[in-house]
Amino acid sequence: MNNLLVMPIVIPFSAAVLGMMFNKYKMARRGISLAGSLALLVVSTLIMLTVQRQGIFALQMGLWKAPFGITFVADHLTAIMVMLTSIIGLIGVVYSFADIDEARESFGYYSLLQVLVGGVCGAFLAGDLFNLYVWFELILISSFSLLILGGEKAQIDGAIKYIAINLVATLMFLCGIVLLYGITGTLNMADLHLKVKDVANTGLLTGIGVLFIMAFGIKSAVFPLYFWLPASYHTPPVIVSAIFSGLLTKVGIYAFMRVFTLIFTQDVAYTHNMLLIIAGFTMVSGVLGAAAHNEIRKILLFHIISQIGYLLMGVALFSPLAMVGSVYFLGHIIIVKTNLLLIGGIIKRNAATLELKLVGGYYKSAPILAIMFFVSAFSLAGFPPLSGFWAKFVLIKSSLIQGSFGIAATALAVGLMTAYSMTKIWGEAFWKPNPQEDDCSKQALSNQERYLMYGPVIGLTIMTVVMGIWAQPFLEMSNYAAQELFNPANYVKAVLGVMP
Amino acid sequence: METVLAILCGILMAASVYLMLSRNLVKFLFGLMLNTSAANLLVFNSGGLTRGNPPFIAADGTPAYANMANSVPQALILTAIVISFALLACALVMAYRAYQDLGTVDTDCMRIAEPVAEHEGPPCRKGKVIA
Numbered sequence: 001m002n003n004l005l006v007m008p009i010v011i012p013f014s015a016a017v018l019g020m021m022f023n024k025y026k027m028a029r030r031g032i033s034l035a036g037s038l039a040l041l042v043v044s045t046l047i048m049l050t051v052q053r054q055g056i057f058a059l060q061m062g063l064w065k066a067p068f069g070i071t072f073v074a075d076h077l078t079a080i081m082v083m084l085t086s087i088i089g090l091i092g093v094v095y096s097f098a099d100i101d102e103a104r105e106s107f108g109y110y111s112l113l114q115v116l117v118g119g120v121c122g123a124f125l126a127g128d129l130f131n132l133y134v135w136f137e138l139i140l141i142s143s144f145s146l147l148i149l150g151g152e153k154a155q156i157d158g159a160i161k162y163i164a165i166n167l168v169a170t171l172m173f174l175c176g177i178v179l180l181y182g183i184t185g186t187l188n189m190a191d192l193h194l195k196v197k198d199v200a201n202t203g204l205l206t207g208i209g210v211l212f213i214m215a216f217g218i219k220s221a222v223f224p225l226y227f228w229l230p231a232s233y234h235t236p237p238v239i240v241s242a243i244f245s246g247l248l249t250k251v252g253i254y255a256f257m258r259v260f261t262l263i264f265t266q267d268v269a270y271t272h273n274m275l276l277i278i279a280g281f282t283m284v285s286g287v288l289g290a291a292a293h294n295e296i297r298k299i300l301l302f303h304i305i306s307q308i309g310y311l312l313m314g315v316a317l318f319s320p321l322a323m324v325g326s327v328y329f330l331g332h333i334i335i336v337k338t339n340l341l342l343i344g345g346i347i348k349r350n351a352a353t354l355e356l357k358l359v360g361g362y363y364k365s366a367p368i369l370a371i372m373f374f375v376s377a378f379s380l381a382g383f384p385p386l387s388g389f390w391a392k393f394v395l396i397k398s399s400l401i402q403g404s405f406g407i408a409a410t411a412l413a414v415g416l417m418t419a420y421s422m423t424k425i426w427g428e429a430f431w432k433p434n435p436q437e438d439d440c441s442k443q444a445l446s447n448q449e450r451y452l453m454y455g456p457v458i459g460l461t462i463m464t465v466v467m468g469i470w471a472q473p474f475l476e477m478s479n480y481a482a483q484e485l486f487n488p489a490n491y492v493k494a495v496l497g498v499m500p
Numbered sequence: 501m502e503t504v505l506a507i508l509c510g511i512l513m514a515a516s517v518y519l520m521l522s523r524n525l526v527k528f529l530f531g532l533m534l535n536t537s538a539a540n541l542l543v544f545n546s547g548g549l550t551r552g553n554p555p556f557i558a559a560d561g562t563p564a565y566a567n568m569a570n571s572v573p574q575a576l577i578l579t580a581i582v583i584s585f586a587l588l589a590c591a592l593v594m595a596y597r598a599y600q601d602l603g604t605v606d607t608d609c610m611r612i613a614e615p616v617a618e619h620e621g622p623p624c625r626k627g628k629v630i631a
Contacts (some may be wrong), residue, residue, distance in 0.1 A: 047551050130576060137583045141590065148594070156594075156601050157613040160525065163591055166519070167532060170541045170587075178539075178573070182546035187572075190551060 004050065005059040005072040005125060005390055006500040007043040008082050012089070012118030012394035016111040023108060030097060040117065044079070044086040056484065056494040058127060063284065066495045067188030071127030073495055075482035077327060081124040084334050086462075088246040089117040091338070091456040094240060096400050098445075098452035099239045101327030104149050112149065112478035116142040120247045124254060127495055128188045129177045132255065136219070140166050145250055147232060153292060158232030165228040169218035176211035180263075183208075189328065190495035193262045193488050202266040209264035209271045213278075216259070217315070219254025224279035226305050230289065232457055233301045238301040238345030241297060245304050246338040250330060253311045258317055261485040275316035280410045287417040296344045296354040296429060299421055300337070303380065306414055307333045313407055314395055325394030329426055330476055332379070332467060335347040339376045339460035344368055344455050345370060347429060349445060351436070356425070361434030368454065369428050372461045375421035379464045382415045387467035390475065421494060505545045512538035525595050525605040532591065536584040543580055547573035 015036025022028035050057065051074055059069040074082075092113060100109050118140035126132040140163070148159045155263040181187055181206060182194040199205055214225070229249070233241050256275075265272055288307025291301045311333070314326025344354060346369060363370045379386035392415060399408040435436045445453065467474050484491060492498075512534050543624030547570035555571040556564045599605050601613065 038608060080542055130579070134579065145592070150603075153601050154613045156598050157610045158606070159611075160594060160598050160610065161595060163587075164528060164532075166534070167587055167591065171535050171584075174539050176544040178543045178576065181576075183546075183571075195626065231614055354526065496547075 002057055004043065004047055004059075005074055007041060008047070008086075008121035008125065009118050011039045011043060012114040013120065015039075016114035016118070019111040019114065020108055023106065023111070026102075026105070027279060029105065029110050032292050033093050034113060036114055037093045037117075040086040040121075041090055044083045048079040048083055051076055052480075056490050058144065058494045059225045066127070066497075067186050067191035070131050071125040071188060071190075071495055072125040072126065073190075073488050073491065074496075075484045075491060076477060077254070077257065077485065078124050080477060081250075082121050084331060085117060085120050085124070085247060088243060088334060088338055089113070090461065091342075092243045092246075092454055095242075095345070095456045096238050096240065096341060098449040099237055099349070101237075102455065104237070107149060107213055109146070109149060112142055116146060116243070116247070117147070123251050127238060129192070129259075130187045130336075131179070132174055133170065133177055135416065136170055136251070139248065139251060140170060141252060141474040143244060146244075147236050150236065152235070154451055155235040156475075158235035161228050162232035165218055165225075169215050172211055172218075173215035176208050176215060179208050179211070180205075181405045190488070190492040191263050193492055194397070194496075196263055197339055198264065206267045206270055209260075209267075210223075210274070210324060212259055212264065213271065213274065216252045216255045218252075220249045220256065220308055220312070221276050221305050222308055223285045223305075226308075229459050230298065231302055233293075233304075234297050237395065238297065238341060238348055241301070242338045242341035242345065244350075245301070245384065246334045247342055249304060249308055250311075250334060251328065252317070253308065253326075256315050257323070257485060261318075261323075261492070262488055265318075265455045272316045272318045275312055276404065276407055279312035279316050280311075280407050283410055283414040284304065284487075287414045287421070290421045291417065291424075294356045294399065296347065296356065296359075296425055297341065298354075299425060300340050300344060303418065303421065304337060306418065307337065307380075309414070310392065310395060310411060313411065315401070317395075317398055317404060317407075319398055319402060320479075320482045320486045321398035321487055322395060324478045325391060325398060327386075327478035327481045328394060329391035331474065331478075332391045333462065335460050335467070336376050336379050336388065339457060339464070340373070340380065341416070342453070343373050343376065343456050346445075346457070349453070351447075356428040358435060359429045360432035361430075363430040363433070369457075373430065374426070374459050375461050376421075376464060377426060379468065381419035383419075386473075387464045387471070390468060394475070426492065471476065501549050502545055504592060505549070509541045509545065510537050512541065523607050525607055527600065529588075529591060529595055533588060536588065540577055540580055542583070543573055543577040545573075557595070 013031050019029045019032045022032060054073040059072040060066055116139060119135050119142055122134035123132055123139060126135055144159060144163050147162055148155050174475060183199055186190060186192055188197055196205060218225045232242055283306050286302050290302035293299050293302060311326055312331055314322045347359055348354050379388040382388040390443040394410050396408050516531045516534035516538060519527050550567060552570040553565035553567055553569050555569045558564055571626055601611050
């Protein structure tokens with residue numbers, strides 16, 4: 001049964017290899033990618049059910065006992081993240097059928113996408129730090145390839161900045177890992193949780209923790225390390241931006257959640273306070289950046305940054321309730337943010353631009369799209385009864401309980417600013433009459449494309465509504481994840497086989 | 501011996517940061533290369549350096565030497581070298597392509613993805629290399 005854990009890696013990679021082999025045939029490469037994504041969704045559901053039934057479970061590669069071999073672990077957090085990854089992967093593949101041109105497809109777009117999904121799943125499942133580093137590198141190289149696929153000048157320009165800063169981040173991560181290894185003599189996260197308690201010089205550990213904050217901070221685009229994101233994410237096709245926003249920065253946040261509950265908890269007053277300050281600044285700078293822009297995709301990309309602030313806030317408050325909020329927020333933001341970018345993609349297909357002053361009239365010409373945008377945008381801003389409301393409610397409640405009034409006020413103000421940006425898009429793109437009225441009909445979607453693009457959008461919108469109205473089971477699942485993170489004894493037992 | 505290597509590692513890291521702060525993309529890449537070397541040296545150094553005591557244990561499980569060499573960093577460094585080699589190769593090709601397409605290696609002049617008004621940006625002309 002534990003072998004199930006290797007399937008989220010095997011399936012996407014097999015789909016990638018098979019897709020490359022049959023790359024000549026359009027239906028074959030599409031079919032293989034779709035089949036792979038569906039299979040991954042089934043496997044991730046099975047992992048989720050197994051975790052709910054029997055708790056945390058681990059797989060030791062080649063039966064090398066932990067902490068000596070490579071370990072894959074699934075707890076609630078991992079199961080939730082793998083599930084979300086498979087959903088975004090499937091939606092990405094379906095939407096790409098309509099959005100990706102023939103040239104990109106024939107250069108192996110679907111294979112790269114599958115490698116990215118496999119790498120992200122690997123990062124969520126990895127049980128030791130060095131393995132996590134390897135998955136980070138894999139994610140970096142596959143996302144980088146997706147970013148430049150097509151070779152437009154803007155893409156090359158953005159990709160230079162993306163790869164330069166992210167390479168520095170992985171090198172910092174590597175330095176942090178080996179310094180930690182030098183002190184404790186282990187790389188397995190469960191083993192590290194036990195070993196760091198014996199380290200006499202906790203200042204050294206905190207220093208290494210800051211190195212990790214830098215590395216994960218660049219990966220998850222926090223203030224003041226986020227400048228690579230608005231420089232590069234808007235250059236590839238919209239679906240690629242949407243997949244990146246759903247998966248990449250969230251891996252960094254996942255790493256924060258894992259490492260800063262399991263390993264670096266010696267000096268919470270220092271490390272987690274630093275994270276809290278970073279979180280506040282991230283929220284504010286992201287939302288102000290969004291307010292300054294007038295292009296739909298750029299506005300949404302700056303909102304990725306501001307939402308990362310909320311996610312980090314849950315980690316930084318370092319209490320089970322805040323972590324519940326953060327995990328729920330992860331699910332909410334992956335779904336909603338991807339959905340908003342997909343809606344942007346439909347607009348771009350129709351109007352050939354995303355500049356707010358050049359688009360308009362979609363409330364009249366595409367009422368279904370308008371409703372989908374309305375629901376997602378107000379979910380992002382945190383209006384009840386949508387999923388964003390519960391996510392922010394739990395986070396702000398926990399910050400008030402802990403007396404962190406500053407961050408609570410920031411979070412509320414940023415929520416208001418988010419609503420401002422969303423109403424800006426709504427007013428310009430949906431309510432305003434179309435400034436290029438006669439062009440609109442020229443680029444109407446074919447019926448098939450309409451299904452392929454609207455299907456994912458409607459699916460994701462339904463998910464955010466369900467997560468909002470029927471929030472209890474999702475919050476309960478987040479609660480399990482948070483309890484596991486704050487009581488690592490079960491995690492350690494599942495990996496090492498002994499109670500600490 | 502560890503101390504000497506640690507100092508060397510620090511010097512390499514400092515030099516790499518200096519190079520990476522340059523606006524010139526080529527200098528940045530050289531900095532990145534030095535940085536990977538420094539990181540790899542750190543991996544090598546992290547397990548401690550032991551001379552002449554190979555990491556073998558006898559059949560009954562007792563170590564053959566009192567102060568045995570640590571073999572894990574060797575495995576780690578091999579992985580790290582291969583990965584950094586691949587990514588550096590990728591970055592080099594990328595930089596060359598950028599030079600071909602954008603006509604400059606000055607990162608301040610690469611403004612296609614984020615255009616600025618003529619008077620706001622730095623004075624850039626095609627093919628100009630900042631020393």
